[in-house]
Amino acid sequence: EDQVTQSPEALRLQEGESSSLNCSYTVSGLRGLFWYRQDPGKGPEFLFTLYSAGEEKEKERLKATLTKKESFLHITAPKPEDSATYLCAVKRDNTDKLIFGTGTRLQVFP
Amino acid sequence: EAGVTQFPSHSVIEKGQTVTLRCDPISGHDNLYWYRRVMGKEIKFLLHFVKESKQDESGMPNNRFLAERTGGTYSTLKVQPAELEDSGVYFCASSPAYNSPLHFGNGTRLTVT
Numbered sequence: 001e002d003q004v005t006q007s008p009e010a011l012r013l014q015e016g017e018s019s020s021l022n023c024s025y026t027v028s029g030l031r032g033l034f035w036y037r038q039d040p041g042k043g044p045e046f047l048f049t050l051y052s053a054g055e056e057k058e059k060e061r062l063k064a065t066l067t068k069k070e071s072f073l074h075i076t077a078p079k080p081e082d083s084a085t086y087l088c089a090v091k092r093d094n095t096d097k098l099i100f101g102t103g104t105r106l107q108v109f110p
Numbered sequence: 111e112a113g114v115t116q117f118p119s120h121s122v123i124e125k126g127q128t129v130t131l132r133c134d135p136i137s138g139h140d141n142l143y144w145y146r147r148v149m150g151k152e153i154k155f156l157l158h159f160v161k162e163s164k165q166d167e168s169g170m171p172n173n174r175f176l177a178e179r180t181g182g183t184y185s186t187l188k189v190q191p192a193e194l195e196d197s198g199v200y201f202c203a204s205s206p207a208y209n210s211p212l213h214f215g216n217g218t219r220l221t222v223t
Binding site: 004 | 212
């Protein structure tokens with residue numbers, strides 16, 4: 001059965017303290033892995049798509065990487081405005097539906 | 111560019127009543143999706159429209175849920191009759207093409223009492 005597991009569930013960081021979020025997945029025929037950011041009361045906002053092992057994408061303080069079993073979202077020198085829930089999702093071959101993890105709730109304190 | 115719009119933002123109804131949620135996708139987006147998140151769980155897929163046709167409705171929980179997309183524009187999701195376990199946040203998303211990133215609305219929070 002397709003499954004996405006994110007860890008940790010919650011993460012508290014001091015401003016400037018770099019860290020990584022993990023997304024482990026089990027899916028038959030990965031077509032893409034997606035990272036989203038969600039703020040309270042809002043819908044998920046697209047960040048990155050990764051398609052194959054070894055691929056990396058960067059946006060400002062965020063960098064996403066992908067292996068055959070997991071993805072990492074690295075946050076370098078975070079700021080309080082990076083506080084949000086970060087969601088990981090996968091799509092498998094022959095379908096266009098996203099399978100989400102439960103997310104990591106990140107809080108960055110000044 | 112206007113984003114995905116959902117209405118209402120909140121709805122509180124009693125068990126057994128009917129509720130209709132509406133979604134207006136980004137103009138020109140042929141693909142429209144419904145997802146929902148129940149308390150403490152992950153966001154789960156409900157169904158996918160391509161224009162006015164249902165491409166995949168494998169996530170619809172039961173026949174109390176009916177989704178339509180009139181003329182390939184806005185979509186409605188009707189729950190009739192509502193049950194307590196239907197409470198959650200219902201998200202709509204749209205995309206311009208197959209396998210394009212999804213643009214999500216802010217969701218409708220449904221509470222069934």
